[in-house]
Amino acid sequence: AQSVTQPDIHITVSEGASLELRCNYSYGATPYLFWYVQSPGQGLQLLLKYFSGDTLVQGIKGFEAEFKRSQSSFNLRKPSVHWSDAAEYFCAVRANNNNDMRFGAGTRLTVKP
Amino acid sequence: DTAVSQTPKYLVTQMGNDKSIKCEQNLGHDTMYWYKQDSKKFLKIMFSYNNKELIINETVPNRFSPKSPDKAHLNLHINSLELGDSAVYFCASSLRGGDHSPLHFGNGTRLTVT
Numbered sequence: 552a553q554s555v556t557q558p559d560i561h562i563t564v565s566e567g568a569s570l571e572l573r574c575n576y577s578y579g580a581t582p583y584l585f586w587y588v589q590s591p592g593q594g595l596q597l598l599l600k601y602f603s604g605d606t607l608v609q610g611i612k613g614f615e616a617e618f619k620r621s622q623s624s625f626n627l628r629k630p631s632v633h634w635s636d637a638a639e640y641f642c643a644v645r646a647n648n649n650n651d652m653r654f655g656a657g658t659r660l661t662v663k664p
Numbered sequence: 665d666t667a668v669s670q671t672p673k674y675l676v677t678q679m680g681n682d683k684s685i686k687c688e689q690n691l692g693h694d695t696m697y698w699y700k701q702d703s704k705k706f707l708k709i710m711f712s713y714n715n716k717e718l719i720i721n722e723t724v725p726n727r728f729s730p731k732s733p734d735k736a737h738l739n740l741h742i743n744s745l746e747l748g749d750s751a752v753y754f755c756a757s758s759l760r761g762g763d764h765s766p767l768h769f770g771n772g773t774r775l776t777v778t
Contacts, residue, residue: 583764589705594668594754594769602764639705643767650695650719650761654707 553578555644557655564632565663572627572658574642584625585643585652586616595641601625612636637662667691670755670770677745678778685740685773687755693768695719695761696738698730701752701772713738714761742775750777 554577564570576582583602587595599610606618616627625642642655670687677683689696697720698710712720716732727743738755752772759765 585766587767587769592771594756594771595707595767596769597766600764600766641707645762645764648762650697650712650714651709652697652767653709654699657705657707659705 552651553582553644553646553649553653555642555653555655557640557642557658559658560656561659561661563661563663566634567631570627570629570632570636570660572640572642572660574625574627574655575623576625576642576644577623578644578646580647581620583645583647584616584618585645586610586614586625586627587641587643587654588612589639589641589657591638598627598640632660632662634662634664636660668755668757668768668770670753670773672773673771674774674776676776676778679745679747681745682741682743683745683775684742685753685755685775687738687740687770689736689755689757689768691757691759691768693757693759693765694735695758695765696732696735697756697758697767698738698740699754699756701754703751707754711738711740712761719761745775745777747777750775 585600586598601618645652668689711730713732755770756767
């Protein structure tokens with residue numbers, strides 16, 4: 552079965568600094584990969600997804616992610632973080648023909664003024 | 665226009681009671697889900713329905729029973745509530761299951777069992 556690991560439980564960055572959140576997946580073939588963001592008291596919102604083609608995908612709110620098959624990774628990046636980006640970020644993986652979308656444990660992002 | 669709506673937003677109840685959480689999506693999606701998020705924010709799938717048919721039933725106590733009267737609704741009924749059931753429960757939907765269709769989440773129901 553597919554699984555996903557987010558190695559960083561909590562990351563703190565200064566406003567305006569760049570950000571990279573790590574995600575590693577385990578699956579025999581190329582999975583469908585997603586990044587979601589959860590603000591306090593809210594549901595999860597899709598930032599971006601990868602399913603085929605260009606390995607660098609652009610999402611909403613200035614986020615991008617790069618799929619690296621050789622490293623089984625799908626890291627999320629943003630060149631300049633805003634205070635409103637403080638939230639919980641989840642990486643998710645789904646195998647082809649499988650309803651089950653598996654989520655990582657999440658990374659909590661704190662943004663310092 | 666709310667895409668995935670679940671009610672109630674908060675549910676406080678005592679051990680042993682029975683409660684239900686309702687979920688409706690107006691996106692025309694075929695697949696709906698229930699996820700449980702524990703106090704450490706870990707999200708675990710509980711159930712998945714595709715066109716009213718149960719597709720995924722994870723290792724969930726049989727006190728939890730989903731019901732899908734039509735493909736726009738997926739309700740969750742919980743019998744004999746226990747302290748360990750306290751969590752946030754999220755309903756979600758996707759256009760299809762088993763492909764790259766993303767999940768659209770409701771805002772969650774925070775269940776507290778005392």
